[in-house]
Amino acid sequence: MNKLGFLVLSAVLVTLPVSGMAAYEGGDVKDGGTISGSVKFKGSAPAPKKLDVGKDKEVCDKSPKTDQSLIVNGGNLVNAVVTITDIKKGKKIELKKVTMDQKGCEYHPHVLAFPAGSTVQILNPDGILHNVHSYSKVNSAFNMAQPKFKKTMDVKIEKPEAVEMKCDVHGWMQGWLVATENPYFAVTDNSGSFKLTDVPAGTYTVEVWHEKLGKSSQKVTVKAKEEAKANFEIAGK
Numbered sequence: 001m002n003k004l005g006f007l008v009l010s011a012v013l014v015t016l017p018v019s020g021m022a023a024y025e026g027g028d029v030k031d032g033g034t035i036s037g038s039v040k041f042k043g044s045a046p047a048p049k050k051l052d053v054g055k056d057k058e059v060c061d062k063s064p065k066t067d068q069s070l071i072v073n074g075g076n077l078v079n080a081v082v083t084i085t086d087i088k089k090g091k092k093i094e095l096k097k098v099t100m101d102q103k104g105c106e107y108h109p110h111v112l113a114f115p116a117g118s119t120v121q122i123l124n125p126d127g128i129l130h131n132v133h134s135y136s137k138v139n140s141a142f143n144m145a146q147p148k149f150k151k152t153m154d155v156k157i158e159k160p161e162a163v164e165m166k167c168d169v170h171g172w173m174q175g176w177l178v179a180t181e182n183p184y185f186a187v188t189d190n191s192g193s194f195k196l197t198d199v200p201a202g203t204y205t206v207e208v209w210h211e212k213l214g215k216s217s218q219k220v221t222v223k224a225k226e227e228a229k230a231n232f233e234i235a236g237k
């Protein structure tokens with residue numbers, strides 16, 4: 001190899017993504033389509049367990065609390081995260097500050113999704129001590145006390161991962177920060193519905209992730225300016 005060839009090769013190697021994560025290229029999407037659908041729970045879901053609020057009752061026990069880890073509303077699965085896993089090029093990633101509230105000693109929303117690299121603002125309007133503790137493999141974990149006077153705290157989630165969050169003060173508090181690889185993500189609402197917009201025409205893998213039920217996926221073909229359907233039915237474990 002001549003010297004120039006060596007230099008070019010070195011430059012290419014240096015600019016390759018180091019994390020092993022597939023590069024995503026964001027830009028303007030013309031004539032994009034939509035992927036919409038719903039996620040259903042197969043079978044009959046167990047009734048959510050009542051949570052035992054044994055601490056700071058005057059603040060935390062104002063309303064009865066139930067386990068949020070599996071919410072099925074009339075057969076519809078709530079709080080599932082829907083993503084396109086294999087899209088390489090599409091709309092721009094917009095990094096906005098997103099908010100996780102701890103009001104009443106419960107995480108709101110229970111599942112928060114955003115593009116990796118976003119900053120999450122964690123709110124403490126309760127006027128008591130919380131301690132946010134993350135459980136992650138890919139991102140560096142955090143474990144931060146949030147005393148009563150500290151109304152907000154910021155944390156940046158750099159890499160794509162579903163990060164579980166717990167409070168070391170209140171054992172029942174549990175939620176998720178889901179950082180995605182690209183801007184195509186949605187969390188299913190109370191009717192289990194989701195919508196992904198401005199998707200360039202093509203065939204993609206659409207994946208559903210749920211904290212208790214795991215992952216399932218299907219191929220979906222999107223045509224320009226049209227709406228493609230992706231319905232899921234996920235069995236309990």
Ligand SMILES: [Cu+2]
Nearest residue numbers: 130167169170
């Ligand atoms: Cu807490």
